[in-house]
Amino acid sequence: MSEWKIEIERCPEDRRQPIPTDGSSLGFGKLFSDHYFEARFHRDHGWGECKIRPRGALGLDPAAMCLHYGLEVFEGLKAYRAKDDSVHLFRWRKNAARMQRSAERLVMEPVPTDLFGAGVKALVELEKDWVPSADGCSLYIRPTLVASDPFLGVRPADQFLFYVLCSPVGAYYASGFKPTRILVEEEDIRAAEGGLGEAKTGANYAASLRAQRRAQKAGYTQVLWLDAKEHRFVEEVGTSNIFFKIDGKVITPPLGGTILPGVTRDSVIRMLKHWEVPVVEERIAIEDVVAAAEAGTLEEAFGTGTAAVISPVGVLGYRGKDIQVAGGTVGELSQKLYGALTGIQYQRDPDHFEWCEQVC
Numbered sequence: 001m002s003e004w005k006i007e008i009e010r011c012p013e014d015r016r017q018p019i020p021t022d023g024s025s026l027g028f029g030k031l032f033s034d035h036y037f038e039a040r041f042h043r044d045h046g047w048g049e050c051k052i053r054p055r056g057a058l059g060l061d062p063a064a065m066c067l068h069y070g071l072e073v074f075e076g077l078k079a080y081r082a083k084d085d086s087v088h089l090f091r092w093r094k095n096a097a098r099m100q101r102s103a104e105r106l107v108m109e110p111v112p113t114d115l116f117g118a119g120v121k122a123l124v125e126l127e128k129d130w131v132p133s134a135d136g137c138s139l140y141i142r143p144t145l146v147a148s149d150p151f152l153g154v155r156p157a158d159q160f161l162f163y164v165l166c167s168p169v170g171a172y173y174a175s176g177f178k179p180t181r182i183l184v185e186e187e188d189i190r191a192a193e194g195g196l197g198e199a200k201t202g203a204n205y206a207a208s209l210r211a212q213r214r215a216q217k218a219g220y221t222q223v224l225w226l227d228a229k230e231h232r233f234v235e236e237v238g239t240s241n242i243f244f245k246i247d248g249k250v251i252t253p254p255l256g257g258t259i260l261p262g263v264t265r266d267s268v269i270r271m272l273k274h275w276e277v278p279v280v281e282e283r284i285a286i287e288d289v290v291a292a293a294e295a296g297t298l299e300e301a302f303g304t305g306t307a308a309v310i311s312p313v314g315v316l317g318y319r320g321k322d323i324q325v326a327g328g329t330v331g332e333l334s335q336k337l338y339g340a341l342t343g344i345q346y347q348r349d350p351d352h353f354e355w356c357e358q359v360c
Helices: 065-069 092-105 113-126 202-217 263-274 286-295 332-345
Strands: 035-042 046-054 072-074 077-081 087-090 138-147 159-169 180-185 222-226 234-237 241-246 249-252 279-281 298-305 309-318 321-324 356-358
Touching: 035 113, 046 113, 065 138, 072 092, 087 113, 087 332, 092 113, 092 138, 092 263, 113 138, 113 159, 180 202, 180 298, 202 222, 241 263, 241 286, 249 263, 263 279, 263 298, 263 309, 263 332, 286 298, 286 309, 286 321, 298 332, 309 332
Parallel strands: 180 222, 180 309, 249 279
Antiparallel strands: 035 046, 035 159, 072 138, 077 087, 077 138, 087 356, 138 159, 222 234, 234 241, 241 249, 241 298, 298 309, 309 321
């Protein structure tokens, strides 16, 4: 039982939206459920005012600090419907902890883990009919923390709004679970050492959009970022962490402050170690990836993230050339990881890692 008292204001019947039943038409991030959760913090009296209310305008002051100085962090996790119609969350405490670290980096008030969990679970339970039952679909959950002080001065904030939205989703990419085309970016950078790279804040994503648009115009799905200093070492993809399987060994860039510590990334590393597949976190230069492809030892590449789970890479675009990966098909390990992770998330397979928690 949560210690947080949550007031519920139900959306009137005549304002409720029809709940979609066709999973193929969901897309990603386009539809939202009827309610959202919010809680507020003030330096004088701490966290409170926990409410679930009909989704609508937040009522932020035009001078709110989040609108002027980027004091905003967010998370992304999912609720899954199992065969027995129960609804489960996947490793939500990892998301709560990451949001706390992101908040601390921007000198924002961290959301307590139990408040994060209480808000997410209460909202999902209320909106359980919005959790899709179609294969490959889920309820995407977006917890967000913003500085709400009406103040036009650069200083840490004293007032915060924490809110949670829900969105029924299908596949993140329109192509579904098929190999993606990734363009190596050598001009723009995502993050530098000492910057905001490890924080899940809107600034990181805003700075990525120019390169992403260039890549999409050139026929690629996403961007592969390199390090800010030398433009040599692989960091991450625009929406996911990156893994390479080279000559039997799986390699992923280490967490060093410039890339996001992904929950799916951590899950994949733990799963590979459990399977006794060699996996290391180490720096890898893009020229070494290209050399492995030319030598025939680059067996697979795939991204990991909450939105798409596993994104196999079929093509790497680098300096005007397309480098094919795994023959342009889904690799054996990518397929196995996707099946194992989604098997746990949808409760089709035993959850030996105890990663899921039933909500309702």
